[in-house]
Amino acid sequence: MTKIILEKLDDPESIPQDQLEEVWGDPWQHARLLADLERTRGLVDFLARHAPGKRVVEVGCGTGLLSCIAARMGASSVVGIEPTRRYVDAQRLVEASGLSDTVTILHGRVEDFEPGQADLVFSELLNADPFAEGVVPAMRAGAAWLAPGGLLAPGELELHVALVAAADVDAEATGAAEIVTELGRTWNLNVRPLLETLEATPARTTSASWVELRSAPVLALRVPLGVPERHVESVELDLFASQKGRVCGAVLWFSARYDAELVLANPPQEPGHWGLLVTCWPRAMSLEEGERVRVRVDLREIPGVAVVPV
Numbered sequence: 001m002t003k004i005i006l007e008k009l010d011d012p013e014s015i016p017q018d019q020l021e022e023v024w025g026d027p028w029q030h031a032r033l034l035a036d037l038e039r040t041r042g043l044v045d046f047l048a049r050h051a052p053g054k055r056v057v058e059v060g061c062g063t064g065l066l067s068c069i070a071a072r073m074g075a076s077s078v079v080g081i082e083p084t085r086r087y088v089d090a091q092r093l094v095e096a097s098g099l100s101d102t103v104t105i106l107h108g109r110v111e112d113f114e115p116g117q118a119d120l121v122f123s124e125l126l127n128a129d130p131f132a133e134g135v136v137p138a139m140r141a142g143a144a145w146l147a148p149g150g151l152l153a154p155g156e157l158e159l160h161v162a163l164v165a166a167a168d169v170d171a172e173a174t175g176a177a178e179i180v181t182e183l184g185r186t187w188n189l190n191v192r193p194l195l196e197t198l199e200a201t202p203a204r205t206t207s208a209s210w211v212e213l214r215s216a217p218v219l220a221l222r223v224p225l226g227v228p229e230r231h232v233e234s235v236e237l238d239l240f241a242s243q244k245g246r247v248c249g250a251v252l253w254f255s256a257r258y259d260a261e262l263v264l265a266n267p268p269q270e271p272g273h274w275g276l277l278v279t280c281w282p283r284a285m286s287l288e289e290g291e292r293v294r295v296r297v298d299l300r301e302i303p304g305v306a307v308v309p310v
């Protein structure tokens with residue numbers, strides 16, 4: 001059973017410019033995601049299906065490669081929007097490729113510009129923490145560029161959750177309490193206040209490269225993109241242990257539908273360059289097969305997504 005709690009929050013702040021620069025100003029971050037061939041080929045094939053003859057907007061064009069590929073495929077015009085210093089690479093790529101008549105690179109966030117008219121507005125603002133790159137406000141602003149009948153891609157995010165027995169990062173959370181206890185015992189220190197602080201502090205959410213699942217995945221939420229309404233901020237749902245044993249937290253992943261053929265996703269079996277978002281609980285649980293764990297999925301854009309037992 002899924003219970004959805006609607007909470008009204010203040011408008012989420014947008015991600016500070018220095019944070020964007022720190023991550024996406026680095027050309028090697030772009031190299032990393034371009035090298036995720038399944039992702040990059042998926043996007044190129046998607047453009048081959050939709051860009052020819054169309055007015056295209058790329059929200060967050062980074063190096064400008066996909067914008068220029070869309071132009072080579074026959075897009076009638078392309079606007080690539082990039083807020084970091086990488087826009088210079090994009091401009092150089094356009095000029096050096098002789099595409100200045102078709103491709104315009106704008107320096108800033110999509111939210112900063114008066115919308116023009118486009119038939120296709122697309123982005124890849126995905127992240128292990130699904131809202132960390134500001135996909136919700138950016139696609140809301142991107143949708144304002146769409147001419148009637150145009151395509152916004154992705155148009156929706158699905159968020160999935162499952163219990164986790166182990167991850168490459170869980171020892172940091174569950175192991176910390178054991179180490180603190182052991183140090184206290186060895187050196188005759190009363191570590192109770194420190195343990196209480198750890199327990200009272202929200203569970204640690206971090207990115208992992210692998211996890212061992214301990215429940216079937218549950219669809220936590222569908223988040224429509226490009227709509228004026230805010231998505232719900234918190235969802236409660238039940239997960240059932242698939243076998244007897246230890247559970248140290250939960251993993252959350254996204255799937256983003258671009259069209260009938262392209263869904264970009266980071267499922268535990270194949271998370272791609274995005275990695276996985278794991279919430280490691282301060283205390284691991286011992287569960288029987290089929291035992292129920294009720295969790296709350298906090299889907300805040302800031303400070304981020306977390307899955308905690310309730």
Ligand SMILES: C[S@@+](CC[C@H](N)C(=O)[O-])C[C@H]1O[C@@H](n2cnc3c(N)ncnc32)[C@H](O)[C@@H]1O
Nearest residue numbers: 024059060061062081082083084109110124138
């Ligand atoms: C994951 S990269 C994708 C780059 C390119 N679209 C690709 O798929 O290879 C996301 C890019 O979006 C940019 N970005 C982040 N927020 C944005 C916003 N609000 N408006 C426009 N671009 C944004 C980042 O600076 C970054 O270059």
